[in-house]
Amino acid sequence: xxxxxxxxxxxxxxxxxxxxxxxxxxxxxxxxxxxxxxxxxxxxxxxxxxxxxxxxxxxxxxxxxxxxxxxxxxxxxxxxxxxxxxxxxxxxxxxxxxxxxxxxxxxxxxxxxxxxxxxxxxxxxxxxxxxxxxxxxxxxxxxxxxxxxxxxxxxxxxxxxxxxxxxxxxxxxxxxxxxxxxxxxxxxxxxxxxxxxxxxxxxxxxxxxxxxxxxxxxxxxxxxxxxxxxxxxxxxxxxxxxxxxxxxxxxxxxxxxxxxxxxxxxxxxxxxxxxxxxxxxxxxxxxxxxxxxxxxxxxxxxxxxxxxxxxxxxxxxxxxxxxxxxxxxxxxxxxxxxxxxxxxxxxxxxxxxxxxxxxxxxxxxxxxxxxxxxxxxxxxxxxxxxxxxxxxxxxxxxxxxxxxxxxxxxxxxxxxxxxxxxxxxxxxxxxxxxxxxxxxxxxxxxxxxxxxxxxxxxx
Ligand SMILES: Nc1ncnc2c1ncn2[C@@H]1O[C@H](COP(=O)(O)OP(=O)(O)OP(=O)(O)O)[C@@H](O)[C@H]1O
Ligand SMILES: [Mg+2]
Numbered sequence: 001x002x003x004x005x006x007x008x009x010x011x012x013x014x015x016x017x018x019x020x021x022x023x024x025x026x027x028x029x030x031x032x033x034x035x036x037x038x039x040x041x042x043x044x045x046x047x048x049x050x051x052x053x054x055x056x057x058x059x060x061x062x063x064x065x066x067x068x069x070x071x072x073x074x075x076x077x078x079x080x081x082x083x084x085x086x087x088x089x090x091x092x093x094x095x096x097x098x099x100x101x102x103x104x105x106x107x108x109x110x111x112x113x114x115x116x117x118x119x120x121x122x123x124x125x126x127x128x129x130x131x132x133x134x135x136x137x138x139x140x141x142x143x144x145x146x147x148x149x150x151x152x153x154x155x156x157x158x159x160x161x162x163x164x165x166x167x168x169x170x171x172x173x174x175x176x177x178x179x180x181x182x183x184x185x186x187x188x189x190x191x192x193x194x195x196x197x198x199x200x201x202x203x204x205x206x207x208x209x210x211x212x213x214x215x216x217x218x219x220x221x222x223x224x225x226x227x228x229x230x231x232x233x234x235x236x237x238x239x240x241x242x243x244x245x246x247x248x249x250x251x252x253x254x255x256x257x258x259x260x261x262x263x264x265x266x267x268x269x270x271x272x273x274x275x276x277x278x279x280x281x282x283x284x285x286x287x288x289x290x291x292x293x294x295x296x297x298x299x300x301x302x303x304x305x306x307x308x309x310x311x312x313x314x315x316x317x318x319x320x321x322x323x324x325x326x327x328x329x330x331x332x333x334x335x336x337x338x339x340x341x342x343x344x345x346x347x348x349x350x351x352x353x354x355x356x357x358x359x360x361x362x363x364x365x366x367x368x369x370x371x372x373x374x375x376x377x378x379x380x381x382x383x384x385x386x387x388x389x390x391x392x393x394x395x396x397x398x399x400x401x402x403x404x405x406x407x408x409x410x411x412x413x414x415x416x417x418x419x420x421x422x423x424x425x426x427x428x429x430x431x432x433x434x435x436x437x438x439x440x441x442x443x444x445x446x447x448x449x450x451x452x453x454x455x456x457x458x459x
Contacts, residue, residue: 169309217266384444
């Protein structure tokens with residue numbers, strides 16, 4: 001039996017291409033033309049096509065030409081890689097094979113391209129090494145600790161899929177940043193990322209916030225209103241503090257995930273929704289399940305892909321890096337020119353436990369920015385908590401109870417009095433709307449001490 005090449009190429013469920021060594025297209029089958037490159041018949045020979053259209057899975061422009069030349073110079077004949085091709089309706093992931101062959105003494109390449117986008121919905125491929133994506137991620141998520149590098153890998157995997165993601169971790173560890181990054185790197189990035197803080201609303205308000213309502217559904221429902229599920233259609237819904245939702249909302253959320261439809265409050269017409277859910281919590285959900293507060297079936301629906309954010313004290317070596325990042329940010333926001341953090345101050349920061357994690361570190365640097373003199377952050381510029389708790393670990397033997405009173409006199413003796421200029425004090429007071437209690441707490445001094453300062457400066 002003989003096969004006709006054209007018939008075969010037409011029936012092949014994959015793109016096929018033949019080029020010369022300059023990547024000028026000599027042949028392209030209909031599948032490649034229609035389904036991969038979105039070209040019209042007759043456009044098959046569009047030159048430079050291959051060079052401009054591909055990206056690696058870490059979203060770097062892929063230099064096809066350079067790669068082919070490398071292949072030849074290394075005397076390799078075949079090449080495989082998974083690549084992304086940009087498309088109007090959404091990028092496709094292609095498994096890509098190239099092979100060099102000679103015809104009439106001239107080198108040519110044959111390419112076979114298989115679209116594996118659908119398979120990618122369940123994550124199967126090994127994480128790629130990082131390129132520009134890592135850089136992009138890092139520009140928002142700072143850190144170089146092995147634990148954080150692992151998080152980068154998880155984020156890129158999650159971004160490549162559409163599965164629901166659960167982000168756990170203590171308060172201030174960057175859970176929301178992870179949600180931002182996954183959305184920004186995913187195919188859904190041009191669609192909305194809608195955020196709902198589930199702890200901020202009462203049960204009935206949360207329900208109408210999520211599901212929307214129709215006019216007259218309850219007192220105050222003066223017109224039809226779409227909920228967050230509908231707003232997030234095609235995009236991503238970030239459900240923050242998911243551990244706080246009531247049993248009845250849990251049931252409703254489970255139904256949405258299973259049926260991919262919602263009903264507005266006061267209405268029973270189903271509306272189709274398509275969104276990826278990223279949920280976050282600082283609760284131990286398995287513990288909540290044991291206590292009967294959280295539904296196990298919902299947990300498994302949300303926890304398809306788990307990202308656990310490490311506490312700052314588990315990645316202590318990142319403290320200097322993060323501090324520098326926040327110092328840069330502070331300089332940008334305030335126009336100051338703070339050079340950095342003194343050795344002594346950094347020593348305290350490295351010892352502190354940071355219960356509030358990165359957010360607390362960020363606040364500590366902001367605090368120091370107000371007090372800093374000579375453009376170098378010194379121990380006395382840091383918040384009281386950082387100085388005191390650190391001292392406590394220095395002064396108190398393990399197991400001995402620590403009270404504020406045992407520390408305070410020592411602290412004052414060691415560190416001397418709070419030194420602050422008139423302008424700095426003005427700035428802090430302004431920031432706290434001249435609320436003296438808050439200002440005193442911020443500066444880590446008593447209200448009387450603050451009052452004395454105010455009097456001294458004649459404010
Ligand atoms: N790796 C990081 N690099 C730079 N900034 C970070 C990083 N992680 C967190 N931050 C910053 O710390 C703050 C807290 O982060 P985020 O709001 O994402 O934490 P969270 O885990 O959602 O906290 P919570 O549980 O309290 O809501 C934000 O201002 C965020 O920009
Ligand atoms: Mg948060």
